[in-house]
Structures are given as structure tokens and as C-alpha cells.
Amino acid sequence: MPPVLTVGSVAFDSIETPYGEVSRVVGGAATYFSVAASFFTDVQIVAVVGEDFGKEQLEVFTGRRIDLSGLQKVPGGTFRWKGKYSSNLNERDTIYTKLNVFEDFSPSVPEVFRESPFVFLANIHPSLQFEVLKQVTNPSFVALDTMNYWIEGTPDALKKVLKHVHVLIINDSEAQELSGCSNLVRAARTIQKLGPKRVVIKRGEYGVLMTRDEGFFAVPAMPLERVCDPTGAGDTFAGGFIGYLAAANKISDEVITQAIVAGSTMASFAVEDFGLDRLLRLTKEEIHERFTEFKHLTFFDPL
């Protein structure tokens, strides 16, 4: 089964939610993505950490199907982020972002990663996403995440890389901003003209919406009694989604709808505890069980 290559942040996160706080825990988009995707297929990370990222921190990757050959360690500090969530978890303030070693990051894709057919360009500067893409040989499936910061700040660089992307994974307000359309149907159709054949719109506690050749596919989020920390939920979704597709190694309508549910399943676990904690103790049996719960959540008989 083909591997998935990802480029993105590996970071130290500090997180405050109404349910507690954690300080300097391992996080970052590429980390959440890789841990989630590694339940389904082999993952190859391209990223950079500083000298403060030691053996203890590397343990989140240990014993999983994650190849760290593309994880550079350079002088300086690891990327750091601190965020604080509102009482209902629907909003968050960034307390600080310290790029540190990411400031001079020049991604280099190891030789053995370059044939990877599945690529996820996590949320970083669109020029870095493009640099990585240039080093990969004719990938059959490229997905990209981005954020308002790049949509507003570097629209040309973003549009350049989008031309080579098959699937854009984005949240609803970002889709509206990128397209200039407040209506999500029109937003998605407008984005498709920028390059991505498919648009996957993440709606947080409301679930996910995906364009199809005709109409849409939508799945609600799993209602959870305990939502502790939404950090990384979007990247965890992407990991489950693309990991599932790589494992199936086929992009039919049937497989891609299952993959959306696999991504939603993984994200529903991620939010149940702080940082990576829930994913790190997750089992394949639990994943299978919750996937089945999604069927129970959404199934109805046709008329």
C-alpha cells in the first residue's frame, strides 16, 4: 500500500481550554497528520525541529508507521505556539507564534520519498508547499490545507500552488474568504476553478462537507459528551482522510466518502483529550467501532 508524504510543522504547543491547560507538549500540523494517517498506511514527514526537540519528544512517533528521514534537526528552537480557547471552544486566540527554526526552513525531500503518490501539504507558507511539490515526482493525489493568514497575505503564492492540488481541505470561513462567496455551494464551485477538483470544507463541531461531481457529500460531527481540546482536529481529520485513501489506493466515490468518515472518526478522538494524548493511546478496534457509530448516527432508509 502506498505511503503518504507530508510537509508541515512539528511544534511545541501550549494550550489553555476551559478544562485545563498543558504547556510545551508536542504538536504541529504534520505531527497530528502523521500520527492519524499512520493508523492506515506508512507516513513520510518533511519538517524541521530545533535542538530542544529531544529523544523524549520523538517518542510520539516511535513504534508507528512514520519515517522521520525528512525531519531535519538544526540549531535553534523548535516552532512554538500558544493558544487559548473560549468557554464554548468555538473560538481561540493565539497568544504567541514563534517560528524559530521554521523561519529559515528550506524543505528537502529525501530521495526515497520522491515517488510518493499521496502528498499532504499542511498549513505552512504556500511557497514552501510549492517547493516540496516540485521535488515530488508526478504525485497522483495532492491535498493542501491553508489558513486566512496566507489567503490574505500571500494570495499569489497560494494560487500558484493551488493549480497543482487535487483536493483543498479548508474550513468554512477560509473557503468564504478565498472565494469571496458567503454561500458555501458557490464558494466551493469558485475554488474548483482555482485548481482543486475537490473541495473538503471542515465545519468544526458541525462536521464536513465535500464537493462531488454532482452535488455534495456531508457528514455531521459525532456528538461527544466530552470535548476537551480542539487543537489539531483539522490535521487529524486530514490524516484519517488521506491515510484511508492511500490504504485503499483508489479514489472512487465509494472510497472517498468512506475516507471522509474515517477522517471524521479520527478527529472525533483527537478532541477528547489534550494535544495528542487521545491519539497516542488509540487502538484500531476503537477506530472501527466509532466508524460504525457514524453509520448509526447518519443512516436512514430511502423512501
Added chain:
Amino acid sequence: MPPVLTVGSVAFDSIETPYGEVSRVVGGAATYFSVAASFFTDVQIVAVVGEDFGKEQLEVFTGRRIDLSGLQKVPGGTFRWKGKYSSNLNERDTIYTKLNVFEDFSPSVPEVFRESPFVFLANIHPSLQFEVLKQVTNPSFVALDTMNYWIEGTPDALKKVLKHVHVLIINDSEAQELSGCSNLVRAARTIQKLGPKRVVIKRGEYGVLMTRDEGFFAVPAMPLERVCDPTGAGDTFAGGFIGYLAAANKISDEVITQAIVAGSTMASFAVEDFGLDRLLRLTKEEIHERFTEFKHLTFFDPL
């Protein structure tokens, strides 16, 4: 097939949305509910209008399965409401509410309506909802809608009527306020202790969530390219939901999930034009077709 009895407002609405405005059109919770439910079964309205509600206005009910024996006409003006929606349609300001003839409304359920097994108590003063319920002989299915105004203003009267209700149909912020729980799973479980065995939570453009004996059932809203006016969508949902159940005359898990989709189907039409306009020109074929689209929107194969 058993009829559905409803009590609620029949009104003149004035509506402003980013897409235009209409003035003094027929609206009201009982009106939207009845028109929607009448596609599925016979409907009995208990409501009051003023002398300004003439033959022309009554035409919205004409030629439909709607019995107006319980529609009192009294001296004075019909209930009037004016609302203005925000640019994304997610918020609305009430410009005015004129109760008029509703101020002294004392609902009287006609003899022939009293055996109705299905009852929908639309959003009015909980004491009026209770008055109606007292006049109905042992109904097997009672659903109730309410709003923040009553949750805050008349909590005791609301809790009194809730003890006799099988299904509470409510939006998410109302569920949170009524239960004191921001988490919707806990909010729903808390509300169930007040009486309603089932809680149906309306989430606007995100769809509907319903409690089950075990877990939940959820359906996303149909993504629409043209959303013109959300007025009455919640009551239209209730009409499709309860109308479908009455037509099936059975409350199994299979039927009630189909009924949620039937309600979502009706609501998805209601928002496509101003006021009642889309519902008034709707056909059964269109309903059937969109119900099938909901299957296409949500179906995935189990693992």
C-alpha cells in the same frame, strides 16, 4: 391516516433579507407548519386572526388538507411581526412584534379535533400550549417548540407543559439555555429529564440532531445555492417531521429517522424563496426527489 392538530400563530410578516423584502405577507408558525404537514396528512389548526385577515389571505390554506374549524376570527388586528436578517442570514433582528388579537387569545379546540393523536404546540406562551393540551383526549404524540423568550420569562409554565410532551423541537442555543449545558449531548440528556423522551435540536444551516435510545441521529442541511429567506424554516421542518410520522402512524426508529429527513426536506424548500412562496408552489414529486438527494448527500458504505 390520523390528522395532526396544531396551535400557534397565524400572522402578517414583513421580512427584509439581503435578497429583497416583502411586506404584510401571510406567515406565522401554525401557517408554515400546516402547509408543510398537509403534504403528508390532514391538519387541524387552532389559532386566531383579526378582521384584517380576509378571503385573499385564507387562500394559502385553500385546496390543501387543512381544516380551519379552529381558526377564530375576532375584532382587532392579526398578529404582526417584522424581522431583518444579517448579510449571511445567520442572525436576525426583530423590528417589531404586535400581538394584537393574540393578546386575549383563549384557544378553544373544536369537538372534532379533540381525538387527534398527533399534536404540535408551536411557539406561543406555554400556558396557552397547556390550555390546548388539556382539551385534547389522551394524544399519543405531543411535540412542542418554544423560544428563549419563554425559557427566560416563564420557566415554570414551560416546565409544567414539558412534563406532558413527547418530543421537544428546539434550536441549539435554546437547548443550551433551557438545560444550562453548553455541551449539546449533556443539554439533550438534561432536557429529557424534564419530560420529553426525545429532543430534536435544529441547527439551521448545519442540519438537525435527534436523541435516540442509544446515541443520536443527525442529518446535515442540504447545501443550497440560493438561500433567500429563513423565516418559518423551523416550523416547516416540524410540519414535515410530524406530518410524515402521522402518515406512517408508527414511531419506530426507522420511521422517525425518515421523518427527520422529511422535515429537513421541507425546510430546505422553505428557505429558497420569501415567506411561504416556495411551499405554495411545491409538488409531491419535488419532495420525493429532494428526499432522495438527502440520501445521496449522506450515504456511505460501512467498513
